[in-house]
Amino acid sequence: MATELLYLDDFDVLTAPAAVTAVTALDDGRTDVELDRTCFYPRGGGQDWDTGIIRAGDSVFTVEEVRLDEHGVVHHLGRGTVPEGAGVVLEVDAHRRAVNTRLHSAGHIVDLAVERLGLPWVPGKGAHYPHMSFVEYNGEVPGDAEQTRRQIEAEVAQVIGEGSTNEIRFMPVAEMAEYCRHVPENIPTNKPARIVLYNRTFGVPCGGTHVRDVADVGTLSITKIKSKKGVTKVSYAVDGVN
Template identity: 35%
Template sequence: MTKILYQQDTYLLTHTTRLLQVTLMDPKTVTVVVDETIFHPQGGGQPTDIGCIRSLKSGACMVVDMVKLNNATGLVEHRGKMKDDLILSEGEEVILEVDEPSRKLHARLHSAGHLIHHAIQALGLPLQKTKSYHFPDSPCIECEIIDPNFDKSPVGLSSIQLKIEDLCNKWIAEGHETSITLCQRKDMDDSRLSEKARSSEMVRFIGFNGIPNPRPCGGTHVKNVLDIGKFFIRKVASKGNAIKISYACPC
């Protein structure tokens, strides 16, 4: 099982570790497994980290373009292409380097998505989150409407948009620090957990000090909601018994 380091420190962008497995996919493409990783794998509504893995001995460099967690083995698999004719060898020490701009953007988007969910709860809206998408191209939160009398008119949706946006920006301006808590899974209601979390002994919760109801999450987040920066709700749209809240965190 790969030891995960990014869950303790979103801003840990370089780390030296040992290369455990190297699989050649084609003459230039390889998949590698390391003992410890700072790369966030794609999943949980968050895109893959990108960056490079470099040999400390030979200087061989692999440009990482996709990272995935193998749920069956617990190994994090890093895929990419070699920059030159040099190769990576099993057992050698390598330095991991995560691309800083994309890591920070993903953390901002993920934390903003959590704030939207907290705002839905704080405002008492009859919505149950069903899906989160924190990719830069079109981040959004999708929810099921649990009240048949919910106002889905343009005026009603516009009102919800303003209320959520105002509350999220209020929290951002207040500067709530992010909290990370590990809890025993056996003491929890499994209905709140993902399939992966249900198979874990410990579950990681992300919260923001002063805002109720931390949420189970394995992703990367800002240290303080101030770091989310600019934030707005692009659109709130309804379809059937669901609504989609699209948002943005421009640079």
């Protein structure tokens, strides 16, 4: 049975009760714990997984890695002991979640700035890690790359300065084009389909974690823009993170 993904409904969820549905010993010495519901984010969409702990009475299981399989089941990989069938309490590492969320949301803010500037680019893949943060687009830089970098950075600052109240909406993929300028063809089918509206107008099809207000991202710098073979990579950094 698919795991209920609590982080899809709540910008801020870091703890929740759950029940252990399966416990499997792995060849690498770790244990795989499956739950009926989870607030732990599994790696995906260029965003890294959460870490933290699962408590069952006096027993503690340390979550080192989180994965979502093709059937919608979340696997919490780590070390410790929790019995199958037990009621547990989940506790996500708040600092790591905040870092990953700010970096992930920063990528969407870059994309919002690109749209506002009218740049003729189609979004591709992105990476939102402390050691590597970028968004790739199909399309070339129209003119001077440094000037474009400055323009995007200024627009990003404008977006963050305005702030916003972001909104989660669940909807069929077929309806997303009404709210999103780009809907990827490879939206995962192993979890509920949703968009997040930034500034109430800019929709992004996304299953990751997001800031509630873009101001929470902080200072966002565009560190480099490079075009090669029809693909433009916009690299960025968030103050205090990378």
